[in-house]
Amino acid sequence: MLYAVLALFGAAFAAPFLYRRLGDRAGAVLALVPAALFVYFAGRAGTVTGGETVRQSWAWVPSFDVSLAFTLDGLSLLFALLITGLGALILLYASGYLAGDDHQGRLYGFLLGFAGAMLGLVLSDNLIALFVFWELTSFTSYLLIGYKHGYEDSRASALQALLVTGAGGLALLAGLLLLGAMGGTFSLTELAPQAEALTAHPLYAAAFVLLALGAITKSAQVPFHFWLPNAMAAPTPVSAFLHSATMVKAGVYLLARLDPILGGTTLWVWTLAPIGAATMLTGAVLALRRTDLKKILAYSTITALGTLVLLLGLSFEESVKAAVVFLLVHALYKAALFMLAGSVDHETGTRDVTKLGGLRDKMPWTSAAAILAGLSMAGLPPLFGFIGKELAYKAKLGFDAADIVLPGIALLANALTATAAAIVVIRTFFGAPTETPKPAHEAPWSMRIGPLVPALTGLMLGIVPALSAPLVDAAAGAILGKPVDVKLTLWYGLGPALYLSIATVALGIGTYLAWDRVRGFLANADGLMARGPEAGYRAALAGMVAFAGWSSRTLQHGRLTGYIATVLLTAVGLVIAALVRHAAAPVLPAWDAPLEAVALAVLVAAAAIAVPLAKTRLAAVAILGASGFGLALLFLLAGAPDLAMTQLLVETLIVLVIVLVMRSLPAFSASAPESAARKARDAGIAVAVGATFTALALVVIAVPLDRTLADALAAASVPEGFGRNVVNVILVDFRALDTLGEITVLAIAALGAAALVRRQRASSETPSDVPDPARLGTEAEGAEAPGETSEPHVSERHVSEPAAS
Amino acid sequence: MNTLILRTATRFLTPLLILFSLFLLWRGHNEPGGGFIGGLVAAGAFALYGLAFGPAEMRRLLRVAPEALLGVGLALAVLSGVAALVVGLPFMTAFWATVGGAKLGTPLVFDVGVYLVVIGFTLLFLLALEDDSTPRPSTR
Numbered sequence: 036m037l038y039a040v041l042a043l044f045g046a047a048f049a050a051p052f053l054y055r056r057l058g059d060r061a062g063a064v065l066a067l068v069p070a071a072l073f074v075y076f077a078g079r080a081g082t083v084t085g086g087e088t089v090r091q092s093w094a095w096v097p098s099f100d101v102s103l104a105f106t107l108d109g110l111s112l113l114f115a116l117l118i119t120g121l122g123a124l125i126l127l128y129a130s131g132y133l134a135g136d137d138h139q140g141r142l143y144g145f146l147l148g149f150a151g152a153m154l155g156l157v158l159s160d161n162l163i164a165l166f167v168f169w170e171l172t173s174f175t176s177y178l179l180i181g182y183k184h185g186y187e188d189s190r191a192s193a194l195q196a197l198l199v200t201g202a203g204g205l206a207l208l209a210g211l212l213l214l215g216a217m218g219g220t221f222s223l224t225e226l227a228p229q230a231e232a233l234t235a236h237p238l239y240a241a242a243f244v245l246l247a248l249g250a251i252t253k254s255a256q257v258p259f260h261f262w263l264p265n266a267m268a269a270p271t272p273v274s275a276f277l278h279s280a281t282m283v284k285a286g287v288y289l290l291a292r293l294d295p296i297l298g299g300t301t302l303w304v305w306t307l308a309p310i311g312a313a314t315m316l317t318g319a320v321l322a323l324r325r326t327d328l329k330k331i332l333a334y335s336t337i338t339a340l341g342t343l344v345l346l347l348g349l350s351f352e353e354s355v356k357a358a359v360v361f362l363l364v365h366a367l368y369k370a371a372l373f374m375l376a377g378s379v380d381h382e383t384g385t386r387d388v389t390k391l392g393g394l395r396d397k398m399p400w401t402s403a404a405a406i407l408a409g410l411s412m413a414g415l416p417p418l419f420g421f422i423g424k425e426l427a428y429k430a431k432l433g434f435d436a437a438d439i440v441l442p443g444i445a446l447l448a449n450a451l452t453a454t455a456a457a458i459v460v461i462r463t464f465f466g467a468p469t470e471t472p473k474p475a476h477e478a479p480w481s482m483r484i485g486p487l488v489p490a491l492t493g494l495m496l497g498i499v500p501a502l503s504a505p506l507v508d509a510a511a512g513a514i515l516g517k518p519v520d521v522k523l524t525l526w527y528g529l530g531p532a533l534y535l536s537i538a539t540v541a542l543g544i545g546t547y548l549a550w551d552r553v554r555g556f557l558a559n560a561d562g563l564m565a566r567g568p569e570a571g572y573r574a575a576l577a578g579m580v581a582f583a584g585w586s587s588r589t590l591q592h593g594r595l596t597g598y599i600a601t602v603l604l605t606a607v608g609l610v611i612a613a614l615v616r617h618a619a620a621p622v623l624p625a626w627d628a629p630l631e632a633v634a635l636a637v638l639v640a641a642a643a644i645a646v647p648l649a650k651t652r653l654a655a656v657a658i659l660g661a662s663g664f665g666l667a668l669l670f671l672l673a674g675a676p677d678l679a680m681t682q683l684l685v686e687t688l689i690v691l692v693i694v695l696v697m698r699s700l701p702a703f704s705a706s707a708p709e710s711a712a713r714k715a716r717d718a719g720i721a722v723a724v725g726a727t728f729t730a731l732a733l734v735v736i737a738v739p740l741d742r743t744l745a746d747a748l749a750a751a752s753v754p755e756g757f758g759r760n761v762v763n764v765i766l767v768d769f770r771a772l773d774t775l776g777e778i779t780v781l782a783i784a785a786l787g788a789a790a791l792v793r794r795q796r797a798s799s800e801t802p803s804d805v806p807d808p809a810r811l812g813t814e815a816e817g818a819e820a821p822g823e824t825s826e827p828h829v830s831e832r833h834v835s836e837p838a839a840s
Numbered sequence: 841m842n843t844l845i846l847r848t849a850t851r852f853l854t855p856l857l858i859l860f861s862l863f864l865l866w867r868g869h870n871e872p873g874g875g876f877i878g879g880l881v882a883a884g885a886f887a888l889y890g891l892a893f894g895p896a897e898m899r900r901l902l903r904v905a906p907e908a909l910l911g912v913g914l915a916l917a918v919l920s921g922v923a924a925l926v927v928g929l930p931f932m933t934a935f936w937a938t939v940g941g942a943k944l945g946t947p948l949v950f951d952v953g954v955y956l957v958v959i960g961f962t963l964l965f966l967l968a969l970e971d972d973s974t975p976r977p978s979t980r
Contacts (some may be wrong), residue, residue, distance in 0.1 A: 051934035512941040676872035684880035688962060691887055695969040755935055757945065765956070766874060767947040771932045774950075775917050778957040782910040789968035 036091050036105040036158050038606060039072050043151030047144045054140025063481065064556025065143050069122035069357025076107075076115045083112045084505035086518060090224070097166065100221050103182075104160040109509025110291055114157035114284075115178045116506070117366050121280050121489065122150040126486030129272035129375050131478065132381055142182055146276065149175035149507070153281050154520030157288055162221040163209040167616055169207065171252075172282050173200045179277060180269040192265040195572065199262045200253050207289075213242040216299075217806045225291065231295050243297055246289070247306060254286025254340045258568035264321075266332040271377025274329060275485075279369035281335050287343045287362065288500050291355075295516045298350040307348025311443050314341025319451035321564075323550065324557040328376040328459060330385040332369065335412070335455045338448055339365045343653070346430060353433045354522045358427035362497075363503065364411065364423035365383065368488040372459060373406040373487040375401055381482070384472030388458055397475040400483045402464040407490040409460035411497070413453035414536065415527050417588060418498040419503070424449060426521075428532040446535055446542070453543030458550060584633055600649055607727045614734065621733035639665040652697055660690045677762045850892040854901075857885030865955050875951035879958025886959070887966055895970040898963075906964035913956030920949035 038172075045066040055063040085511065089107040096102075107115070128148060133139040152171035159165035174197070181193030211221075217236045218226045226233070233239060250256075255263035266278050277283070290298075290307065312703060318337030340446045378401050379394065380386045389639070395402045420490035421761030431441040495504045500523035512519045527533065546553060579736075581713075642662035649655035661684035670679035748769060749761050756764035766774050770823075861882035868874030890898035923946055924933035936945035 088964060273977060299885055310973045643896060643925075670854075675876065677874070680877045681880065684877060685883060688880065688887065688966075691891070692966065692969065695966065756869075756934070756947070758947075760868060760870050760872065760874070762872075763874040763951075764947075766876070767869075767951045768934050769946065771921065771950055774954065775921070776930075778917060778954055781961045782914055784956055785964045786907065789964045792968040 036089075036107060037093055037103055039075060040105075040158070042068055042072065042154045043147050043154060047151060050144035050147060051140035054143065059130060059134045059139075061140065062133070062143055063128050063145065066123045066126035066130070068147065069119040069126065071121035072154075073116060073123060076112060079107060080112060080116075080506065081108055083431035084509040085105055086512075087510075088513075092160075095161075097817075099163070100215075102161050102164040102222075103164055104161040104222060104224075104371060105158040106224060107158060109407075109506070109511070109513035110288070111157050112361065113506055113510040113511075114281075114288060115154060116280055117158070117363075118153050121276060121366065122146070123369050124485045125272045125374070125495075126277070127481050128377075129270070131481030132272055132377055133270065134479075141274075142179070142270065145175050145178045145182070146273065149179065149277060151280070151284065156285060160223050162215055162223065162379050165223075166204075166208055168210055169249075169285060170201075172285055174251075174284055176200070176266075176277055179273045180266045182270055182273065183268065186268070188265075189268040192262075192268040196262045198268050198576070199259055199572070203249045203252025205260070206245045207254075210242050210245030210247075210249060210605070213245065220583070221298070223280055226296050227359050232295060234300050239297070240302060243300075243302055245298070246293060250286035250289045251344070252286070252309060253289075255314075255337055256286070256310050256341065256344055257317050258412060258571075260317060260337050261567065261569040261572065262312060264330050264335055267327075267329045267333050271329065271373060271380065272485075274333070275370045275373035275377065278333065279373050279656060280366040282344075283336065283340055283363065284366070287347065290344065290347045291358070291514050294350055294355065298347075301396060304348055304350055307350075308345050308441075311341045311343070311345025311348050313440070314338070315345060315448040316444060318453070319343070320456045320557070321447040322337055323458075323546070324561075325452060326387050326389050326554075328379065328388060331375070331388070331455050331459055332372055332376060334658075335452055336365075336369055338452055339369065341444075342427060342448070346427060349430065349434050351430075351434070352515060352519065353426075354430035355514050356507070356511045356519065357423070357430040359507050359514070360426050360521065360523070361423040362505075363507065364420050366495070367493045367496075368408040368411040368420060369405055370736040371486040371489040371493070372412065374482070375405045375408065376459070378482050378486070379477040382473065382478055383475045388462040390469060390471065393464070394468040394475055395464045397468070398464070398477045399476055401488065403461050403769070404483070404486040404490040405464055407494050408455045408486070411490075412456035413458075414449060414539065415453075415575050417494070417497045419493045419500075421497060421525060421536070422500060422523055424536060425532050426528055429485070429527070429533045432531055432535075437684050442531075442678055443537060446539055449539045450542035451546060453539060454546040454550065457543065463546070476750040486572075496523045497525065531564055574671065596717075603720060603724050607723050610727050610731050614730065619734045621730040621732065622737040624736055630674070632669060634806045635669050636663050637671070638662075639669070653694075656690055656693045656697075660686055661688070667796055672697050677760070846892045850888055854885045854889045858882055861885065861955075865951060869948070876958055879955065880957040880962070882955070883959045883966075884962055885960035890966065890970065895967055897911070899967070902963065906960045906967060909956045909960030910964065913953045913958075915953070916948050917953030920946040920953065940942030943977060947980060 046065055050061065051067055053065060076691060082089060090104065092102050092104040093100050126143065129139070129142065129146070135144065136142075149172060152168045152175055155168035156172060159168055165285060177193050177197040181190050182194050183189045214226070214233070215221045217233055217238055218229050220226060236242075239555055252259045263278060263283065269278070315338050318334045318341055319341075322331050322334030322338065323333060343358055343365075343646055346354040346361065355815060376386060378398070379391065382398065382401075383391065383394070385391065407418065411418035414420045414424035428442065428445065430446050434441055504521065504552055507521045507523065508519055549744045639662050642658050642665065646655050646662070649658055665685065667679045667682035667686060670676075670682055748765060750770070752758055752761045752764045756766075756768045758764040846923050861878040861880075863876055863878075864873035864881055865878035866873075872948060886898055890948055891902055921932035923935060934945055938973065
């Protein structure tokens, strides 16, 4: 299974190159990868539906109990089949939809990368691996929503989706870590038998709330639902794949996965069920306000996600079965409808239902698929959607604690969903043909197969429900933790569920006929909507930027003396706090220093005192150098030749750097008008630092040195490191990873510092918009990035804006 | 600093210092020295040359951009560790071989990486300070 995930990632990387080779045919070729994986998973279906669970594991970070452990049970299988099957269809569809688009190679790459992440997510048995894949789906989704990155709203929507799901991801990470700590393992398989202990654990509520936050942001539940309709800025194939069938279901998947471990408690039911119910209603009502096909579908997706969260929230056998069936139902019809909306847009130039009509004759294939998918969405027999709705009604009727409220809400939401289905299908494909921006014609074959296959599957599974039974049983069984038999049929007999279905259809038709008035009525509430949760998102974002600006302006004031004082005083404060806390008093050691060391120490101290008294800057630098060289000699006396050499060389180069810096500094005068108060303040800081660190040094040398590590390293140096210079062996062998980190920091610091120095010069010497050739030179390559990404308020401090490059 | 004495001395000193830096690098494993110190000495040699003849001449002597030294140095350091991964040992496991009486190993490659990064770091910094923003002739 690792190879299945890797195959998708590999295909993702190959996609741009393949596109360059094959042009518009690349999408169809790439579709073979998920198609092959679909066959692979379908081949495993027999084993899994037989009750077995396929497990494979690779060590990843064994020291942290993180492994790439994959589990294929019924639930994973259902998702894996949806991801690979719909993925293949959507890639094929995209190759027609995007024909002629120069960037499609990139889109295929993102789509396949997403599919790989999603597949990894549903197969992962390890919580940490699951989280990594979860974040990858957020990340690839960001790239996909922002595909048309030339448009402002596209970028804003992508960022919004990333921030909302990313914030939820952080909560999820915290929740997963808590869960891991509570259960003592990161393996879902090992957590499952501990369900009772975990739900009784004192940290249960905290873990649950964090995990639920992750799930409800990802699955666009109220009040975080707003990002999903905005994500429709993505190209339609992306919406069909991510924002209907797969990514938004990741939250649902997580809840389903955690249900056997954490589900069924009062907290679980009474948190998730109301959120799900509220989401159902919100989506259903808001869908009727829209006239854009994709937006209507997006809001109806929110309704469906609410239904799934509600059903999983109820967390009893009937509701879990209904959830599994409805999940499959929804993925099939919604992916089809999104693709159809894309086809209509592609062939007519508009997605506004008020401008569309009578496409049935011109687009026979597309309308046939739309009718099937629409009937399934409305929940009419003999489509699979009818079965899904019946089961959901039965589940809600079976939940005793809210006997009227729940079916009532479900009735309203389902009726409005049926209305939305009618709007999408009837308004678009029936009635009098309208004048469209492009003369309407049938979509190419690649765009017909994509929607037709899931639409026909919905019909087939409705007529012969037994076909889906093994898969549904296995998936529900995986959640419930025991073999179950879900009764799938078009006829459950007379009963409340059937009456509710009839009422749903009647109410749906009624609302459809009055849609124009309903929409006008809803439009009155637009002002209220503008103050909805999305306004909160915007306010939070603006607040964050304002805070960042304030903190940057306060902390990054640009005064060197201020920076140094901050650093030094912080260090002094921390050292004093540590000394006080450990009640450590400095002890004067016995006097055994050799005479030459004393002489050097006096030299260093005298130089330090002389620096501030120097009359010229050059003299100050030279005296400072004397202090540094004296220190180097002290190191040498103490038997640390490496340290001494380094100190000497660094000292030399620092003098050089200061000399160079001096050239760009304003003229120095020892009689600069420095107030007595300022001098006193600086002297005070200097004395405080000196005294504190002297005290620290005295405390440290009073403690007997623990030589265990030093001796061990010295002993290992020659036999294991083949070197007699222990310092160097430690640097390049024993602790080479640390050194690698250090030189990496060094390289980054050099690039950053050089960029800053050059930028400062460029801005002070070329105050015009003329591109500065020096900054365009090869040496400036590394300097480009930091200069361009800095925030505007930072550059305000400069004399002028840096030259454009 | 356009003095005859400095220029003349620099002509002799720079190659000597660079040789010395390589010597420090080489002996670092057994005696005081190593990549950090060697790199600093080499950087000092180039800095001296730059003082005597100007940054443009120093760039010419260096032949490559300091950024390239950073990149190559880091790449060498990482590659020296990757070797162990290929045979399934943990990252950065050292390998040693005796070639003609001299012990050679991946830590030496790593040290060369450190050496290059230190030179690149120092010179990038010095050159940034020394360069004017006036157009430079391309030196590469």
